[in-house]
Amino acid sequence: xxxxxxxxxxxxxxxxxxxxxxxxxxxxxxxxxxxxxxxxxxxxxxxxxxxxxxxxxxxxxxxxxxxxxxxxxxxxxxxxxxxxxxxxxxxxxxxxxxxxxxxxxxxxxxxxxxxxxxxxxxxxxxxxxxxxxxxxxxxxxxxxxxxxxxxxxxxxx
Numbered sequence: 001x002x003x004x005x006x007x008x009x010x011x012x013x014x015x016x017x018x019x020x021x022x023x024x025x026x027x028x029x030x031x032x033x034x035x036x037x038x039x040x041x042x043x044x045x046x047x048x049x050x051x052x053x054x055x056x057x058x059x060x061x062x063x064x065x066x067x068x069x070x071x072x073x074x075x076x077x078x079x080x081x082x083x084x085x086x087x088x089x090x091x092x093x094x095x096x097x098x099x100x101x102x103x104x105x106x107x108x109x110x111x112x113x114x115x116x117x118x119x120x121x122x123x124x125x126x127x128x129x130x131x132x133x134x135x136x137x138x139x140x141x142x143x144x145x146x147x148x149x150x151x152x153x154x155x156x157x
Contacts, residue, residue, distance in 0.1 A: 047146060050116065053123055056142035065122055076115060083108060 054062060083104055090100045130138065 050119065052142065052145050056138060056145045057123075057126070058138075058141075061126055065119075065126070068122060069118065072115065072118060076111060079111060080108075 054065070057065065087101065087104050090097060090104060093100070127135065127138070
């Protein structure tokens with residue numbers, strides 16, 4: 001045997017082991033993220049009620065519904081702009097008046113409730129006007145939209 005044999009460098013073995021462990025950790029985190037985002041829908045709740053009812057309508061019905069409510073939407077957008085300006089002023093006011101902010105919040109909640117009620121009324125008018133066969137077809141589309149959304153697939157509108 002040779003007297004000038006190189007001594008073992010233990011730190012290289014430790015470094016390679018730590019590197020392998022870190023690589024496995026990164027791969028595990030990446031695979032877990034992919035599974036959670038794409039495959040594992042076990043934690044997802046059902047889709048929103050109103051948007052699902054809307055998406056299940058036939059395309060021409062959705063377009064007509066948007067047309068009927070477009071004026072209300074435009075008016076609501078103008079009101080929201082005014083409300084945001086009022087909210088900013090109320091937040092900057094000295095002394096701060098929480099009752100003024102509460103009044104703005106209640107006003108917004110009331111406006112949203114009125115819009116939702118109008119949407120529900122228009123939707124129900126459309127559903128009531130359908131024949132039995134059309135309503136059955138709508139129920140089938142509704143079920144498809146719910147299942148598609150529950151499995152994490154994107155909807156097409």
